[in-house]
Amino acid sequence: MALGASPSVSTALQVGAVVLLLGIIICSMISRSRLPPGPNPIPILGNLSLPVPFRPKFEKWAKEYPDVMTLRVLGIPIIVVNTRQSVLEVMEKRAAATAGRPHQIMADELCGLAPDPFRSNDWDMHKQYRRLFNSVLGPRAIQAYWGTQTRQMHRAALEILGAPDRHMEFIRRAVADIAFQIAYGIEIESYDHPMVKRVNEGLRVVERVVVPGNFIVDIIPFLRYLPTWFPGAGFKKQAAEWRAHFDATRNMPYDAVKADIASGSSKSCLAVAMIEHDAESKDDKYGENMIRWACASVYGGGADTSVAALQSFLAAMVMYPEVQSKAQAELDRVVGRDRPPTLEDCELLPYCNAIVEEVLRWQPVTTVGLPHSMVNDEIYNGWLLPKGANVLPNIWAMTRDERDFPQGDKFMPERYLTPEGKTKEELPGRQIPLLFGFGRRICPGWQLAVANLFAGIVALLWSSTMSAEPGTDIKWIEHIAINHALDFPLQAKPRFPGVEDVLRSTLAE
Numbered sequence: 001m002a003l004g005a006s007p008s009v010s011t012a013l014q015v016g017a018v019v020l021l022l023g024i025i026i027c028s029m030i031s032r033s034r035l036p037p038g039p040n041p042i043p044i045l046g047n048l049s050l051p052v053p054f055r056p057k058f059e060k061w062a063k064e065y066p067d068v069m070t071l072r073v074l075g076i077p078i079i080v081v082n083t084r085q086s087v088l089e090v091m092e093k094r095a096a097a098t099a100g101r102p103h104q105i106m107a108d109e110l111c112g113l114a115p116d117p118f119r120s121n122d123w124d125m126h127k128q129y130r131r132l133f134n135s136v137l138g139p140r141a142i143q144a145y146w147g148t149q150t151r152q153m154h155r156a157a158l159e160i161l162g163a164p165d166r167h168m169e170f171i172r173r174a175v176a177d178i179a180f181q182i183a184y185g186i187e188i189e190s191y192d193h194p195m196v197k198r199v200n201e202g203l204r205v206v207e208r209v210v211v212p213g214n215f216i217v218d219i220i221p222f223l224r225y226l227p228t229w230f231p232g233a234g235f236k237k238q239a240a241e242w243r244a245h246f247d248a249t250r251n252m253p254y255d256a257v258k259a260d261i262a263s264g265s266s267k268s269c270l271a272v273a274m275i276e277h278d279a280e281s282k283d284d285k286y287g288e289n290m291i292r293w294a295c296a297s298v299y300g301g302g303a304d305t306s307v308a309a310l311q312s313f314l315a316a317m318v319m320y321p322e323v324q325s326k327a328q329a330e331l332d333r334v335v336g337r338d339r340p341p342t343l344e345d346c347e348l349l350p351y352c353n354a355i356v357e358e359v360l361r362w363q364p365v366t367t368v369g370l371p372h373s374m375v376n377d378e379i380y381n382g383w384l385l386p387k388g389a390n391v392l393p394n395i396w397a398m399t400r401d402e403r404d405f406p407q408g409d410k411f412m413p414e415r416y417l418t419p420e421g422k423t424k425e426e427l428p429g430r431q432i433p434l435l436f437g438f439g440r441r442i443c444p445g446w447q448l449a450v451a452n453l454f455a456g457i458v459a460l461l462w463s464s465t466m467s468a469e470p471g472t473d474i475k476w477i478e479h480i481a482i483n484h485a486l487d488f489p490l491q492a493k494p495r496f497p498g499v500e501d502v503l504r505s506t507l508a509e
């Protein structure tokens with residue numbers, strides 16, 4: 001006999017195995033029957049992958065399951081929250097239960113990303129991060145960065161007029177500069193800057209390691225104990241290299257700030273503010289490691305997202321020239337043509353503000369947010385939301401919900417304005433946040449992000465008339481990732497004679 005056991009022992013083992021298997025199947029059927037229903041055509045597995053293109057499916061599902069649903073992908077349950085009302089119930093009112101992030105062995109343990117503010121499941125640490133962010137990213141504190149944001153966007157506007165075909169490079173550099181200046185006081189003269197290259201390489205790795213199933217160790221967890229030399233354990237060597245890359249990427253700019261502090265030449269930035277806050281605070285000591293992570297998250301959280309939103313803005317201006325003209329008329333009326341607009345003009349420009357809001361709604365940067373995970377079992381409307389399940393807000397469908405946003409596919413800044421053209425007070429998505437996430441995980445940088453977008457949008461609108469070659473068909477990415485328009489050839493013409501000179505002289509001040 002294979003195990004060298006007697007027939008009766010072997011029979012008993014076989015019976016035991018069958019009983020165990022049946023038990024597992026019955027338990028899983030019982031627990032499945034208590035989960036919210038959902039579109040899972042394949043028995044047990046549900047679906048083989050997330051749908052591509054995802055938009056029509058996520059919209060259709062939200063209509064079929066207008067509350068919460070369970071989407072199974074390769075058997076793994078994901079609770080999808082389909083409406084603003086259910087987001088309020090599940091992700092806001094049950095914020096503590098839904099505040100987790102999915103834990104992944106390759107990303108969190110082997111690549112060392114567990115303490116990242118985006119991923120941390122250590123509640124004390126997470127609470128500390130949030131306090132730290134509140135102290136340096138609040139609405140008043142971020143006004144210190146308005147000058148940098150405005151200036152970099154003026155520069156991008158000027159560069160785009162000179163070479164419209166390189167518009168995305170200029171926008172990316174401006175956004176990178178803003179992130180590095182705000183976080184570390186470091187200027188980014190070119191998008192080829194070694195620190196930017198390094199951090200971008202790291203972000204592309206993060207995108208790979210957080211996808212469930214990309215690494216076998218996330219499916220068979222005990223493989224993490226294999227020695228590095230063991231055949232098939234190449235992922236461990238790779239993880240060690242990536243971890244070293246991440247560590248150096250966080251440390252290089254931070255250490256430069258520390259050197260500047262030591263030599264008395266540091267500039268005002270988040271790293272300095274956090275270090276000072278830590279030194280002065282009696283109770284809230286964060287420690288260097290947390291500050292390193294927090295500073296790194298400014299580029300990590302703010303760069304690709306802001307670039308994506310600005311790209312969607314350009315697409316909107318090309319597709320809706322009448323909106324562009326209206327905004328330009330507002331800028332001419334309020335700001336004039338002798339100087340470019342700044343963030344100080346924000347409150348005087350309701351139509352431009354409405355464009356910022358509409359860009360974020362029309363093409364939400366994160367169409368299904370960042371996944372949360374259930375910290376404990378929770379009963380909602382009689383359904384079980386089980387501990388450990390991923391939770392995804394169906395933001396895309398919420399932005400297309402006719403009750404809140406009629407003709408949701410249309411870009412209409414007017415939806416945020418009264419008939420007199422003033423900003424509406426009451427609006428869907430304001431009381432229950434929508435585009436920057438939910439509950440205890442809501443984006444701590446959202447006000448900085450909105451300022452970035454405003455600065456970029458008004459600089460571009462003020463300086464150029466934007467269009468695309470006739471017949472250009474603008475398309476968006478089709479899989480679930482940061483949502484952005486695919487590159488298209490932009491045409492940008494100076495709006496009036498001398499516009500470039502005004503920008504140049506403003507930049508020279």
Ligand code: HEM
Pocket residue numbers: 117118119137297298299301302303305306309365366369370371372435436437438439440441442443444445446448449450
């Ligand atoms: C257009 C720009 C941005 C968008 C659309 C955006 C969106 C989001 C979303 C949807 C989340 C997930 C919230 C959730 O899990 O419920 C998030 C988290 C986060 N964002 Fe942003 N974000 C932007 C810019 C920024 C900026 C500029 C910063 C940094 C200053 C930042 C830092 C973070 C951090 C640290 C988290 C993790 C929060 C946590 O897990 O507790 N983001 N963001």
